Amino acid sequence: MASLKELKGRINSVKSTQKITKAKQMVAAAKLRKAQAAAEAARPYASRLAEVMGSLAAKVAGQDNGPLLMRGTGSDQRHLLVVVNTDKGLCGGLNSNLVKEAKLQARALEAAGKTVTFYLVGKKGRAPIRRDYPNGIAAGYDTSLVRTPGFDEAAAIAHDLIAMFEAGKFDVAHLIAPEFKNALTQLPVTTQIIPVPAPTNTVAIDAVVEYEPGEEEILEELLPRYVTTQLFGALLEREASEQGASMTAMDNATRNAGELINKLTIQYNRSRQAAITTELIEIIAGAEAL
Amino acid sequence: MSLHFELVTPARLVRSEEVHMVVVPGTDGEFGVLEGHAPFMSTVKDGTIKVYKSAGSAPEEITVQGGFAEVGAKGLTVLAEHVEG
Numbered sequence: 001m002a003s004l005k006e007l008k009g010r011i012n013s014v015k016s017t018q019k020i021t022k023a024k025q026m027v028a029a030a031k032l033r034k035a036q037a038a039a040e041a042a043r044p045y046a047s048r049l050a051e052v053m054g055s056l057a058a059k060v061a062g063q064d065n066g067p068l069l070m071r072g073t074g075s076d077q078r079h080l081l082v083v084v085n086t087d088k089g090l091c092g093g094l095n096s097n098l099v100k101e102a103k104l105q106a107r108a109l110e111a112a113g114k115t116v117t118f119y120l121v122g123k124k125g126r127a128p129i130r131r132d133y134p135n136g137i138a139a140g141y142d143t144s145l146v147r148t149p150g151f152d153e154a155a156a157i158a159h160d161l162i163a164m165f166e167a168g169k170f171d172v173a174h175l176i177a178p179e180f181k182n183a184l185t186q187l188p189v190t191t192q193i194i195p196v197p198a199p200t201n202t203v204a205i206d207a208v209v210e211y212e213p214g215e216e217e218i219l220e221e222l223l224p225r226y227v228t229t230q231l232f233g234a235l236l237e238r239e240a241s242e243q244g245a246s247m248t249a250m251d252n253a254t255r256n257a258g259e260l261i262n263k264l265t266i267q268y269n270r271s272r273q274a275a276i277t278t279e280l281i282e283i284i285a286g287a288e289a290l
Numbered sequence: 291m292s293l294h295f296e297l298v299t300p301a302r303l304v305r306s307e308e309v310h311m312v313v314v315p316g317t318d319g320e321f322g323v324l325e326g327h328a329p330f331m332s333t334v335k336d337g338t339i340k341v342y343k344s345a346g347s348a349p350e351e352i353t354v355q356g357g358f359a360e361v362g363a364k365g366l367t368v369l370a371e372h373v374e375g
Contacts, residue, residue: 041302048298048369052331052360151300151371209362212318212332221333222358225371232300 007268011261018257024090025250032183032243039236046229053226056219057198069223072195073171078115080170081105084177084234085125086242087144092249094178094186094241095124101188102176103132117170121157154232162224165194177234178241184248186241193230196223293325294365299373312366313340314359323366330361339368
């Protein structure tokens, strides 16, 4: 049985932990709203770009001399997994779910006889992936230096990836990033980004569209932008997912701390009462003895 | 008689309005878009987009960096990487 002083110390320490988790929860809630708004605001650009891509790709499709980013290297032996993790913890199972998905994909690809390397965005995936694939990490991008990763960061990552692709370091790249459903659920999703998959919902434009300079030149300029936009979307989703997961995790932590405090308080009161009772018995017994 | 003009960046939808004419700095030269323009697509170089709210009015200038302009049945859409101001 812990002494009264020890119990009091425990209660106080749990109380201060609760204050921290509560504060973190409220911060996450406020940031989540902002992150969601940012994700919402980015949607028109992404959908427009996809539309333009669709109409252009339909025109160029079937030609052998399409841009490299579209037709690929012709083999699918070396795969690159771009894993987008958060930079900070305290967000529940978000990062471990992402790493789990990455490892699952890697194992599936390896079972099919392909080689797998990783490109890591964000700090939190580094350690667990390095543990299983000590030599598998090709490169990474540190997003922890800026407060809210934006389009510039996405452009830098895309530039990196395309440079690696053009240097022949890999054949296929997949993006593994969280998808924000709501504050409670964030699912890791894998999508192929390089070579750019031909859009499935191509909208046939009846009118004759004039292109300047030419269809292929436009497509060539458009593809890197498309990759960038996908990465930008992933960063935004990550931001929203991190805050959502953090909010939920911290809400749970706050509630657990409350329960623990109640339990400890009851224990404390019981011991206090027991101590008083023993003291009284001793006094009475002493008085009777006289 | 107006042209629907949209200016979109990755971060947000900057403009969505009805205007008279827009002059876009295309890679192969500037071009003006009025209502009823034929379907057209061009890359955009760094420069200023001039927006004429009505015929004969002074243009409003928007500096953009890199992107695309698409003219379709819905109007003119400019996808720019950066917009100043």
